[in-house]
Amino acid sequence: MIKKKIYSLIDKIGMDKFAHKYAMQSLSMIATLISFNIDPSLPSVIHSTIGAFTGLTISVLKEVLDYICGRGFDLKDLKWDAIGIAESFATTSILL
Numbered sequence: 001m002i003k004k005k006i007y008s009l010i011d012k013i014g015m016d017k018f019a020h021k022y023a024m025q026s027l028s029m030i031a032t033l034i035s036f037n038i039d040p041s042l043p044s045v046i047h048s049t050i051g052a053f054t055g056l057t058i059s060v061l062k063e064v065l066d067y068i069c070g071r072g073f074d075l076k077d078l079k080w081d082a083i084g085i086a087e088s089f090a091t092t093s094i095l096l
Contacts, residue, residue, distance in 0.1 A: 032050065044096035070084060
């Protein structure tokens with residue numbers, strides 16, 4: 001039942017958008033954890049912000065590169081990247 005709903009949601013939104021969301025969520029979390037390992041004395045929101053800015057920077061640079069290569073600048077990709085980054089920010093701000 002749940003598996004069916006998940007597949008239905010993926011079909012509706014598209015696998016590419018889920019890939020963008022989870023790639024940026026993972027990348028932001030990794031950047032946050034690297035920041036935390038460098039200086040654990042900083043507040044968790046600082047580490048989470050560093051992770052979020054890292055994710056946003058890479059996300060925008062990827063879309064600019066797509067545009068330069070002729071594949072277009074996709075705002076929907078950026079939207080799903082931002083959703084993943086926001087989830088990472090919220091999670092790491094609470095759990096660190």
